[in-house]
Amino acid sequence: MSAGLAGHRLSLALTVNGRAVRTQAEPRTHLADLLRDTLDLTGTHLGCEHGVCGACTLLLDGEPARACLTFAGACEGAAVTTIEGLDDDEIAGELRAAFNREHALQCGYCTPGMLIAARDLVLRLPEADERRIRAGLAGNLCRCTGYVGIVRAVRGVIAERRGRGIPALTHGSQTAPRGLGPVGARLGAAASGGTMPARPDPAATATRPALIAIPEGFRPAHTFEQAFAVAHPPEAVFALFGDVAAVAACLPGAELSGAPAPDQVEGALRVRIGPIAAAFRGRARIERDEAARAGRIRGAGSDAGGRSATEGEIAYWVEPGAHPGTARVVLAVGYTLKGPLAQFGRPGLVRDLAGRITAEFARNLEARLSGSAIPVGGADLNPLRLLLGLLLDPLRRRLAAWRARKT
Template sequence: MTAVSLNVNGRRLSADIEPRTHLADFLRESQNLTGTHLGCEHGVCGACTLLVDGSPTRSCITYAAACENAEITTIEGLDDDEVATELRAAFREEHALQCGYCTPGMIVSARDLVLRLETPDEETIRVAMSGNLCRCTGYVGITRAVQKVITDRRGRGIAAIPGAGRKRLGPAGSRNASGLAPAAAAPQAVKAQAKPAAKAAAASGAPRLDEDWKPQATLSQTFTVSHPADEVWAFFGDIRGVASCLPGASLDSVSEDGHVEGRMRVKVGPISAEFGGVADVTRDEASRTGTINGAGKDQKSNSATRGLIRYAVSKAEGGGAKVDVDVGYALTGMLAQFGRSGLVQDVANRLTAAFVQNLEARLAGGDAAEAAPVKELDAGSLVFSVIKGWFGGLFGKLFGRR
């Protein structure tokens, strides 16, 4: 347990908590401050936004222990705040809320805009509020409400406050950085022998393939192929052939040293993404093991993915080949909301089944493109099949299956 002391809505609090406790969970579960809502729990939707030392902060990804002695202000602490009061009235007048789930975070973020934005430009407001997602309103009323409050306050002679009065820089809650941050040291020249994947990643905007990267989650898969292990291992050396077995994948270039550049097309409901990325592929002939170290980014959704795949090919009992795969991955941006480990595992099972089917066809002399003419990975249909399977199992248990 870790002892933590916080100033919450003007009241001093001390508690012993697990080091991993997030600020939102601490406030909701132990302090009954349930006005801070939890949505995506990835720092994406903004429903959990509150103030830490005066700065809007995603409390679902902020550790409570990291905010030692910080000033925490939740939506409940803004009951008598002048700007928040005006915003609540404007939200009502402009019909800027429906279900209200996102509203506490919206008010906190909008309050910061009202304090520091000089002119009520609609585009600027929309961009600044884009970190708070709403599933109901379409944002028109929200934009008008924020614009109205800014216009009214400037009309009354209340000037904008640069930086909303914040004088510190640094992580929210750190309280250890004042004034301007020191200028960063000039980066060292890139060595000539740097990996080509790192260069391409930097050029494309994809995450770098850093050696010390640690995955957010991992999953393991094992599958068997009816063809000999020697044949399967040899096929895995054909990077283009392997990519042709995976729906949505295409390669732009493959170098002799195992550097790959390509893309993966994914569709999740109305969201279509094309992850352009790079990878380094290595193989050990003696142990029949290999690694794929890759990263990619979709410019439209600003989603990024990072992964490290390790696989091993061996003889299966009764003949054929056994393939063991371990995947470490991280997903950020808009598509991170589909990154729950249980959902990813089920989708991975279905992807593996499709890959094995195409692999069998290729090894048998067929064409994987004919077996699965899919130009993009429709994760939405996969997710739907997962949910359908869950409900089918549930109803089977409830009605008739014993």
């Protein structure tokens, strides 16, 4: 953080456990710290503070979220529910009783986050499927119980509720959260509308901020920008982007389901992070601005069984390149990631994966425009690079903090 922001505080208005709250926080303050240190809601526990252990899980606009990875400043207008706010909740009460009955807790440190994650499973899963329950709880770590009692407790509550005729929530019956919320909308929620983002004036490229703003109405958990050059004119590149099938052929791991429409497409994207693989199937809306040579793709998808889900948006601009007859493609990416893959979806690793996908896409795009063959493959992140990222990220953060203190 620069010296100019060190003493700055944000004024926030949000709803916490059904009560309107107005408070202040520094831009760097995480939601977990705000709840514990400012609002004295210590039921939200802090463990790894890297979004892996799940101890800090709470509900943000009705969906489970990691409080240690969520900036308080991103929660303006959000509805936050901590474990304290579920005292009178019917499902949470049934889960607490089942946890006691099945001896599903020992030290209890993971229990608040575990209960909130389990409550989401009780709401969503149509039946007491042990495999899906274990997958759904994969982001909540327990060092005491071995999970047997926890899984048995969750299975019992789901089976008992379905036996009473209480069905799982369908996507259509769920209430869409405010905008998309910091953790993203439920899978299947219609993408919110909005105007096409304005393409930056090429003359002002030098003064453009490092990150092009994602349009209002979409509030992803993470955003980043990437750009790549193509040795073909901007008009030819943008024209190819209008051919959905051609773009899918250039995108590693992408496959279409049937013939795409000009403004909508259905298909899948295969992604592999080390030993973990997923094929996200879903649909996306497509918008294009011919005059500005800009476009936007917004979509949602989930892997088989709905264990992991993602929602995101890519806004792009095709600009003149550094040399005549070349183009520069700028991508502004915003995304959310939920489920087992979310614990591996730290921003640095996702950017690494996105960088590899973008580089391969650029090569395939060049081949397509040149009339050459395109190799077939999926999006892959080398496990060694994944491990190095996990080891080096804390060092990079400490170095950045040290440099900020020196400025």
